[in-house]
Amino acid sequence: MIFSTTVICTATTSMLFDIPRLNPLGGIPQDSNIAETVSDDFQTFYYDQTLDHFNYWSESYTTFRQRYVINSKYWGGANRSAPILVYLGAEAPLDGALTRIGFLNENAVHFKALLLYIEHRYYGNSIPIGSIYERTDLGYFNSAQAIADYAEIIIYLKKQLQAQYSPVIVIGGSYGGMLASWFRLKYPHVAIGALASSAPILYFEDITPQDGYYSIVTKDFREASETCYQTIKTSWSVIDEVASQPDGLSILSKTFKTCNALSRSSELKSYLKLMYASAAQYNSPPRYPVTIVCGGIDGSAPPKTDILDKVFAGVVAYYGNRGCYVNAPQQISESETTVGWRWQRCSEMVIPIGITKNTMFQPSPFSLSDFNDWCKSIYGVPPRPRWVTTYYGGHDIKLTLHRFGSNIIFSNGLRDPYSSGGVLDNISPSIIALNTVNGSHCLDILPSKQSDPEWLIMQRKVEIKIIKRWITQYYFYLDSLFQAIN
Amino acid sequence: MIFSTTVICTATTSMLFDIPRLNPLGGIPQDSNIAETVSDDFQTFYYDQTLDHFNYWSESYTTFRQRYVINSKYWGGANRSAPILVYLGAEAPLDGALTRIGFLNENAVHFKALLLYIEHRYYGNSIPIGSIYERTDLGYFNSAQAIADYAEIIIYLKKQLQAQYSPVIVIGGSYGGMLASWFRLKYPHVAIGALASSAPILYFEDITPQDGYYSIVTKDFREASETCYQTIKTSWSVIDEVASQPDGLSILSKTFKTCNALSRSSELKSYLKLMYASAAQYNSPPRYPVTIVCGGIDGSAPPKTDILDKVFAGVVAYYGNRGCYVNAPQQISESETTVGWRWQRCSEMVIPIGITKNTMFQPSPFSLSDFNDWCKSIYGVPPRPRWVTTYYGGHDIKLTLHRFGSNIIFSNGLRDPYSSGGVLDNISPSIIALNTVNGSHCLDILPSKQSDPEWLIMQRKVEIKIIKRWITQYYFYLDSLFQAIN
Numbered sequence: 001m002i003f004s005t006t007v008i009c010t011a012t013t014s015m016l017f018d019i020p021r022l023n024p025l026g027g028i029p030q031d032s033n034i035a036e037t038v039s040d041d042f043q044t045f046y047y048d049q050t051l052d053h054f055n056y057w058s059e060s061y062t063t064f065r066q067r068y069v070i071n072s073k074y075w076g077g078a079n080r081s082a083p084i085l086v087y088l089g090a091e092a093p094l095d096g097a098l099t100r101i102g103f104l105n106e107n108a109v110h111f112k113a114l115l116l117y118i119e120h121r122y123y124g125n126s127i128p129i130g131s132i133y134e135r136t137d138l139g140y141f142n143s144a145q146a147i148a149d150y151a152e153i154i155i156y157l158k159k160q161l162q163a164q165y166s167p168v169i170v171i172g173g174s175y176g177g178m179l180a181s182w183f184r185l186k187y188p189h190v191a192i193g194a195l196a197s198s199a200p201i202l203y204f205e206d207i208t209p210q211d212g213y214y215s216i217v218t219k220d221f222r223e224a225s226e227t228c229y230q231t232i233k234t235s236w237s238v239i240d241e242v243a244s245q246p247d248g249l250s251i252l253s254k255t256f257k258t259c260n261a262l263s264r265s266s267e268l269k270s271y272l273k274l275m276y277a278s279a280a281q282y283n284s285p286p287r288y289p290v291t292i293v294c295g296g297i298d299g300s301a302p303p304k305t306d307i308l309d310k311v312f313a314g315v316v317a318y319y320g321n322r323g324c325y326v327n328a329p330q331q332i333s334e335s336e337t338t339v340g341w342r343w344q345r346c347s348e349m350v351i352p353i354g355i356t357k358n359t360m361f362q363p364s365p366f367s368l369s370d371f372n373d374w375c376k377s378i379y380g381v382p383p384r385p386r387w388v389t390t391y392y393g394g395h396d397i398k399l400t401l402h403r404f405g406s407n408i409i410f411s412n413g414l415r416d417p418y419s420s421g422g423v424l425d426n427i428s429p430s431i432i433a434l435n436t437v438n439g440s441h442c443l444d445i446l447p448s449k450q451s452d453p454e455w456l457i458m459q460r461k462v463e464i465k466i467i468k469r470w471i472t473q474y475y476f477y478l479d480s481l482f483q484a485i486n
Numbered sequence: 487m488i489f490s491t492t493v494i495c496t497a498t499t500s501m502l503f504d505i506p507r508l509n510p511l512g513g514i515p516q517d518s519n520i521a522e523t524v525s526d527d528f529q530t531f532y533y534d535q536t537l538d539h540f541n542y543w544s545e546s547y548t549t550f551r552q553r554y555v556i557n558s559k560y561w562g563g564a565n566r567s568a569p570i571l572v573y574l575g576a577e578a579p580l581d582g583a584l585t586r587i588g589f590l591n592e593n594a595v596h597f598k599a600l601l602l603y604i605e606h607r608y609y610g611n612s613i614p615i616g617s618i619y620e621r622t623d624l625g626y627f628n629s630a631q632a633i634a635d636y637a638e639i640i641i642y643l644k645k646q647l648q649a650q651y652s653p654v655i656v657i658g659g660s661y662g663g664m665l666a667s668w669f670r671l672k673y674p675h676v677a678i679g680a681l682a683s684s685a686p687i688l689y690f691e692d693i694t695p696q697d698g699y700y701s702i703v704t705k706d707f708r709e710a711s712e713t714c715y716q717t718i719k720t721s722w723s724v725i726d727e728v729a730s731q732p733d734g735l736s737i738l739s740k741t742f743k744t745c746n747a748l749s750r751s752s753e754l755k756s757y758l759k760l761m762y763a764s765a766a767q768y769n770s771p772p773r774y775p776v777t778i779v780c781g782g783i784d785g786s787a788p789p790k791t792d793i794l795d796k797v798f799a800g801v802v803a804y805y806g807n808r809g810c811y812v813n814a815p816q817q818i819s820e821s822e823t824t825v826g827w828r829w830q831r832c833s834e835m836v837i838p839i840g841i842t843k844n845t846m847f848q849p850s851p852f853s854l855s856d857f858n859d860w861c862k863s864i865y866g867v868p869p870r871p872r873w874v875t876t877y878y879g880g881h882d883i884k885l886t887l888h889r890f891g892s893n894i895i896f897s898n899g900l901r902d903p904y905s906s907g908g909v910l911d912n913i914s915p916s917i918i919a920l921n922t923v924n925g926s927h928c929l930d931i932l933p934s935k936q937s938d939p940e941w942l943i944m945q946r947k948v949e950i951k952i953i954k955r956w957i958t959q960y961y962f963y964l965d966s967l968f969q970a971i972n
Contacts, residue, residue, distance in 0.1 A: 052541065061867055189882075379542075381542060381547055384536075391637070396675075399963065404892050473889070
């Protein structure tokens with residue numbers, strides 16, 4: 001929506017750096033069968049938010065309307081200092097979160113919790129008005145400003161509700177999970193604990209090997225099917241070989257039923273790479289998209305089928321029967337989410353995902369200088385790839401958080417490629433890693449289903465138990481302080 | 487220097503809000519007998535610092551040269567991961583700190599520490615060039631940007647020195663002490679501990695009663711001498727009475743040997759109030775300025791001397807024999823320090839010091855709206871009085887930092903009026919308050935003297951012991967992590 005002018009020209013270059021978004025929700029549309037009706041218990045409000053929390057010149061006093069939503073149906077009330085569960089919005093409009101973040105809806109009654117959802121600045125309905133088309137306005141669009149927004153709204157709301165002593169737990173998934181853990185570290189006086197689901201806070205600079213992401217995609221496919229993995233691994237050179245023949249691109253276009261003639265073989269390869277990545281990232285029960293893709297690849301009879309036919313059968317298995325594939329006509333414009341997240345990646349969220357070896361993909365190392373050039377060509381300024389680790393840390397995290405901080409759960413599904421940049425070991429007795437071997441991206445905070453496997457049910461149970469312990473400890477200490485005063 | 491254009495017109499109004507600066511050093515000039523020669527072991531460097539850490543538009547990429555100074559004479563070296571003691575510059579040029587912050591110089595050899603001093607942005611030699619006369623430039627001048635500067639420089643320097651595992655301890659006094667404690671809380675991955683001397687981090691919003699500061703000034707005088715206290719307490723109405731007479735101001739001018747004729751009695755009263763405050767804040771051994779002022783007030787013979795003569799005798803005792811007093815001709819322009827700190831107070835450092843009752847002064851409640859008006863008249867924008875508590879916390883600090891954070895020493899002298907806004911009780915086993923009953927402002931980090939009393943020697947000893955323990959614990963944990971890896 002807002003940044004659409006910058007999009008079209010860079011769409012092809014950007015494929016170089018495409019990766020499934022950091023988002024709790026994703027995968028193929030038919031994956032989701034969740035009722036989308038938002039109940040009347042959710043009330044929408046707007047807060048006049050400060051544009052720039054870290055500057056004092058007149059423009060920084062500009063405010064914008066930031067959306068937040070409250071569900072107080074189950075709240076035990078301010079008198080009882082009943083808890084507040086806060087969903088920290090990520091790179092998407094808030095609407096989806098109201099029904100899709102099951103962790104809040106399902107636990108409100110047990111915690112007697114107020115539910116608060118806050119939209120991230122520059123997404124959904126929380127976009128500063130005024131000079132929005134001017135490049136300078138984007139400067140305010142970053143994580144430090146976003147978590148400062150959250151702090152202001154939570155403090156404001158607790159005051160409004162006279163709920164000064166209600167403990168706040170912040171919850172987020174993926175990029176929102178990073179925000180949740182950073183929020184707990186930076187604003188311990190606002191939130192007593194954080195649940196950071198699938199938050200790859202260590203995928204910055206040189207902390208995580210750049211291969212991390214695609215190594216796990218590869219592992220997921222190999223575990224699903226050795227033959228499927230082999231087929232995919234071989235397919236790239238086959239595509240290159242066909243492409244190099246006279247008329248090769250039109251053969252590929254025909255084989256993959258592309259919506260438009262392929263202009264380059266990389267167009268096809270990027271599409272496939274992104275499909276495998278997406279299947280792995282959102283490889284959730286009961287459908288398990290990786291299994292579905294491999295079912296297509298392995299299952300295409302007769303046994304002697306051409307390798308590209310097999311790969312195409314995987315595409316069809318994943319996306320279902322469509323008129324055409326690969327380069328479907330673009331939407332009128334990319335969603336604000338896609339465009340907003342591109343800006344965030346081109347400013348501070350420089351997650352250096354690349355491929356050097358040991359995957360089923362062709363090598364494609366992450367080049368910071370190419371990335372810089374790409375970002376500069378769009379926005380005129382280069383990213384600051386070292387800022388996240390300067391502001392939030394990440395290197396030697398066990399050492400630096402030893403005896404510092406508390407009450408954070410880092411939950412990960414180890415089949416999620418982003419888990420490679422996640423916190424997978426306990427940092428301390430109260431900064432805890434909760435992994436599931438078969439889990440994928442953000443499963444724990446999504447609505448529970450009848451079909452949920454035991455390990456997922458258990459992961460959620462442990463999370464709830466830990467959060468309950470934080471709250472109990474908090475109340476206990478609160479009482480002891482009051483008794484000391486009186 | 488840089489803001490001088492704004493100063494002249496507001497000099498009188500500003501008296502309303504004048505208070506001794508938050509600074510380790512102060513009091514009467516002759517108080518200091520410390521050699522000022524900086525040894526050759528101190529080397530000066532400049533870092534190209536980012537103007538705006540929290541924004542990504544092109545202007546924020548502007549850099550300025552930020553001064554830092556290193557003394558590596560006693561350093562045990564990177565190979566041994568020997569410690570780094572970092573002085574966080576406050577609202578003054580760095581030069582004074584190199585000799586006056588004895589805590590670093592005196593302990594370097596025992597800790598085998600590298601000494602690093604970093605100048606605060608917009609003071610001394612660390613002032614952004616370019617559009618400095620434009621109002622917009624001041625926006626970048628705040629504490630969050632300043633501690634981000636410190637993080638960048640420390641991370642950069644450790645990399646340069648290949649001293650990745652050298653533990654960093656940050657040290658600061660007064661405003662710099664606030665920065666030190668906030669730095670430890672916000673950047674635990676950069677500093678393993680902080681010594682925050684005389685840091686009134688709780689003197690914001692409604693956390694500390696506004697009377698706190700002047701209550702302690704009063705207590706100091708009353709403890710020094712009941713008659714002195716009574717004289718001062720009575721003097722204000724006497725001044726008012728004289729001033730209300732025809733020709734009263736010239737009588738006052740004569741009594742107080744003012745350099746220029748008094749235009750209002752408040753000119754005299756502000757001068758006295760600030761003198762008493764300064765004497766109390768910097769009431770350090772062996773001279774104890776409060777005792778000196780009271781010596782003047784009590785000692786002026788014969789016993790029936792007029793009350794204003796007594797007060798004037800206090801002035802002479804404090805300032806020594808001068809040609810004239812009270813409204814000496816202004817310096818050519820106010821120092822950048824004074825002017826810079828005025829901006830900081832008018833943006834985020836809104837310390838609401840006022841007088842409502844129970845002091846030896848006339849009531850003069852802090853009025854946020856008057857303060858707002860004053861700041862707006864100078865800078866065009868109002869302060870944000872709630873931002874410090876939003877970003878750094880402060881309310882219910884025991885509750886909010888329970889089981890969160892570690893390794894901070896809050897040291898205070900209880901005769902220091904700013905101690906009223908300090909952390910005077912332990913927050914946790916490793917966030918510790920170290921108070922001295924007779925201490926004044928920042929004594930512990932100043933150079934030790936032969937004449938130092940036992941309680942001051944002890945305070946420093948305990949600080950060193952605690953910091954040594956932090957470092958030992960750090961090395962122990964570092965070793966255990968390495969062993970776990972190897």
